[in-house]
């Protein structure tokens with residue numbers, strides 16, 4: 001029995017190898033290639049595309065269905081987001097729905113309140129018990145075979161992005177545009193699960209510990225308004241006021257003008273101003289999490 005326990009304990013560390021390996025590759029590669037304006041352009045360009053695809057695609061579309069789009073563009077969003085190697089589109093959205101259903105309760109997969117800061121930041125991602133895609137939580141998108149294919153081949157997609165960038169821009173594109181950008185996108189995305197539940201202000205009396213944090217909002221293209229988001233998840237807009245910068249929402253509004261997306265949900269004023277009535281918001285959010293809002297079909301146009 002002891003031998004079995006030891007072996008399973010050893011297996012726990014397997015996911016750490018590629019995770020920390022990418023960190024090491026990013027540092028060594030960046031030093032070897034060196035800094036240049038081309039490196040800066042690759043880093044910034046790929047970071048912005050990835051982060052937009054994560055926030056607009058994985059989060060606001062696949063997890064929350066806050067706007068509509070075509071079947072082609074939903075595939076494009078998923079494909080772009082998967083360049084960031086945050087596992088598959090269905091895996092990501094299913095875990096995120098679980099986070100909203102049990103925010104900071106014991107069943108929450110990544111709650112600083114329950115398991116500590118570092119587990120909520122990246123420990124849970126490396127925890128093999130969370131590597132399964134819970135299809136039952138994401139049936140509305142799992143019905144598309146192309147999304148299921150992407151979800152199954154997450155590593156291949158991330159490698160393919162690396163190969164494509166290398167083909168286009170050589171070593172500078174590979175190390176700055178893929179590896180360094182990847183590590184930055186990882187940790188800044190992870191900050192929403194960790195820091196955005198411990199650092200910042202709370203406008204709304206949600207039952208979780210979510211915070212609004214302008215620094216994270218800038219870095220994540222709008223996701224830092226996390227207390228707003230936990231207060232009202234139906235909105236594609238997370239910066240509820242004009243001074244709350246939400247780049248993802250601005251881009252979505254431009255895409256709406258171009259007829260690439262539609263039905264981009266805003267924030268009703270009574271909800272925005274509803275700082276003292278968490279009970280009603282809990283009911284609204286529970287309905288969204290349970291996916292029982294019949295007016296919000298997940299079907300592409």
Ligand SMILES: [Zn+2]
Nearest residue numbers: 063096100229
């Ligand atoms: Zn969310």
Ligand SMILES: [Zn+2]
Nearest residue numbers: 099192210226
């Ligand atoms: Zn949260």
